[in-house]
Amino acid sequence: MPECKNCGRKWKWSEAIKRIFSLGTAIICPYCEEKQYLTNQSRRKMGILHMLLPLLLLLPLILNISFAVGFTIFAIAALVIFSMYPFIMELTNEDEIPFGKE
Ligand SMILES: [Zn+2]
Known part of the structure; x- marks a missing residue:
């Protein structure tokens, strides 16, 4: 936390x-x-999780399941990822240089 x-x-x-x-x-x-x-490190970790989500939308193509099932998996995964955020969050008193401008 x-x-x-x-x-x-x-x-x-x-x-x-x-x-x-x-x-x-x-x-x-x-x-x-x-x-x-948020520290840059925790922002980066959240960014990685965000990149995983669009990949899940490709599941129906890979696994040959219907898009409805694929979307349900995507929605559940999105909820799981959001619920993980507090565990990834790291706080700092000062705003760090924005990610990408280091
Ligand atoms: Zn406080």
Whole structure:
């Protein structure tokens, strides 16, 4: 679970999920209300998970299953991947240089 670098408290899964989907790069800590940012490393890990999703859409072609079944697998996989985010999230006090501009 992500841990606030300002107050050191661990976020609950539900708190982390809510904050991932909030807009903007800064994420507000539920305990100290300070701004936190995702580390580049955790952004990269999320990016890899994102790249896996489109590949799942190719499953119906590879496995010769119907697109309805393929889409169901895709939807479940997307949910599983989103639910993994809090475990991947790593926080930092300072916004790092955006991924790709290092
Ligand atoms: Zn905090």
